[in-house]
Amino acid sequence: MTSQDSTNKICNKVEECYHFTGKKWVGLIVYTLMREPKRFSEIHTFIPDLSKRVLTERMKELEDSGIVIRNVIPDRPVRIEYSLTKKGNDLGIALQAVESWAKKWL
Amino acid sequence: MTSQDSTNKICNKVEECYHFTGKKWVGLIVYTLMREPKRFSEIHTFIPDLSKRVLTERMKELEDSGIVIRNVIPDRPVRIEYSLTKKGNDLGIALQAVESWAKKWL
DNA sequence: TTCATTGGTTACTTTCCGTAACCACAATAA
């Protein structure tokens, strides 16, 4: 029994955050919203490989998690604008460390 | 045509890194290997919800990407030890920013 | 009147992932 692990339990928060930010497209969506708020179709244009079906689903999840705010603009065809909350913006900043890693190593 | 996007192309490296780190379990695996190298079964014990099938698959991918080194220890039943490369360790450090975010916001 | 645009939604297919059984090999237990 080689149980010389100093730590044999993963921190709950850490586990939760990887379960969350590790979901497909989440990183790119947050990254996309960092510069400025964007409409549904703009996000979709930005990430063409992300289908509308999943984009809808992911945005709903991000809204429920307090990462994103969904703002309805009552135009002719109604427009929806998504913006980051403080929580979401903080996540985006944290993710920039990973982006820097990518620029160095990929 | 409201094409007043200052940036309408995602950086390739950024896109690639999210396609990569956004894969299920990758973050937790790198996190797990940060403290010290670990054997296959130790990783599996650390992340019980990650199946052996996918763990095998993910470790192979991480090895191919130069994140991890697979070291064969010729014991009675052969043991495999996985350790992070410099590239992998750098990724782990970048991910700590996300973990800090998690500890603050989750 | 017909067409395009908005942000979705719906059915269908493909891909991903968890479950459980299995493998060879050697050491140990009975």
Add this chain to the structure above:
DNA sequence: TTATTGTGGTTACGGAAAGTAACCAATGAA
């Protein structure tokens, strides 16, 4: 001897996640 255990996988199978394409209501433009 024979059965059992532990190693790091691999395999077949089923369910969940995600991609594809068609469709929707409401409005405005041609």
